[in-house]
Amino acid sequence: MSVQKPQIINSELPICPHNPNVSVSQIQGRKRPVPPPRVISSHLNPHESNGEIAVGKKATAPLLQSPGGVERARQTPGSRPSFIHFASLQRCLPTRWLARKMSTLDATRAELGLVVLYLNKAEARDKICRAIQYGSKFISNGQPGTAQDVDRSTTLARKVFRLLKWVNDLHGLISPPAKGTPLTLVLLGKSKNALLSTFLFLDQFVWLGRTGIYKNKERTDRIVRISLYCWMASSVCAGLVELGELKRLSKSMRKLSRELKGADKYENDQYKSKMKQSDERLLALVKAAMDVVVAVGLLQLSPKKITPRVTGAFGFVTSLISCYQQLPSRAPATKVKA
Structure with missing residues (x-):
């Protein structure tokens, strides 16, 4: 078997049948065209351009990492340079978004914790039912209907919250009273406690009569009026106590303001605490005065002036004040020193 020898191609002979003037040596001597160098702007350094990259007609931007993947900044011929901000890309990172969502979730959980703490109080639930009761009384205005039925059923349901209260x-x-309290305020405070305790004690017998356990209706109605008189008298005593405490607080605040002549009194913690106490006392005074009006309306001592609608309006407002007073106190925000 014969082995075919490789043919030796003469480099001087033409190899292209269409162009006989092109030889092998001419093809081997040619070089590939070199592309023009890329013109990169000096603004590619983010430290020298405040985080911006300028892309010109002949410039290409480096690869940038974004939440959607890797993108290359492109520039079409004849268009203006575009600027890409690194800070705007950092805001879109999923970690920032997740951290913001987690902080919102923590705040919501804290608020729900306060709501649960508030609703766990029997006194708070009683005041919410009281608002429903007097709101229904305001709507019904003493006329039979659905609102009056809600008023009566809620009144009976509230008495369960006050068992042994x-x-x-x-x-x-x-x-024992607090030290430094004047004797007049001590006596008024003790009278308020005695009258309110009597009202709540008699209210249990009212509940027995309303549910049908106690059959004597006339005696039940008499107990109702006696208990309401006790509540009205306790509200009067509470208002007088708040007036006396407000007078004492105003004197102490004036004395403290004279001592803090050179400083801002509103920046003083003791002065701010007294101001807060004064606001709370003033709110309690308003509530006590309105409770007296509600008691007069329930006893029908002035039926022409204090109608069931007026009684319901005043009772609804005092119920909202009581609900506000039962709110749990928030922890003060601590200042972080740099």
């Missing part, structure tokens, strides 16, 4: 005021009655 008279023990609280009995404890306040036998507790």
Whole structure:
């Protein structure tokens, strides 16, 4: 078997049948065209251009990382340079978004915790039912209907919350007063506790009569009026106590303001605490005065002036004040020193 020898191509002979003037040596001597160098702007350094990259007609931008993937800044011929901000890309990072969502979730959980703490109080639930009761009384205006039925059923339901509640005021009655309290305020405070405890104690018999356990209706109505008189008298005593405490607070605040002549009194913690106490006392005074009007309306001592609608309006406002007073106190924001 014969082996075919490779043919030796003469470099001087033409190899292109269409162009006989092109030889092998001419093709081997040619070089590939070199592309023009890329013109990169000096603004590619983000430290020298405040985080911006300028892309011109002949410039290409480096690869940039974005939440959607890797993108290359392109520039069409004849268009103006575009600027890409690194800070705007950092704001779109998923970690920032997730951290913001987590902080919102923590704040929502804290607020729900305060709501749960508020609703766990029997006194808070009682005041919410009281607002429903007097709101229904305001709507019904003493006329039969759905609103009056809601008023009566809520009134009966509230009495369950007040079973044995008279023990609280009995404890306040036998507790020693605070040091430095004037004798007049001490007597008024003890009278308020005694009257309110009597009202709550008699209210249990009213509940027995309203549910049908106690059959004597006339005696039940008499107990209702006696208990309401006790509540009205306790509200009067509470208002007088708040007036006396406000007078004492105003004197102490004036004395403290004279001592803080060279400084801003509104920046003083003691002065701010007294101002907060004064606001709370003033709100309690308004509530006590309105409770007296509600008691007069329930007793029908002035039926022409204090109608069921007026009684319902005043009772609804005092219920909202009571709900506000039962709100849990928030922790003060701490200042972080740099």
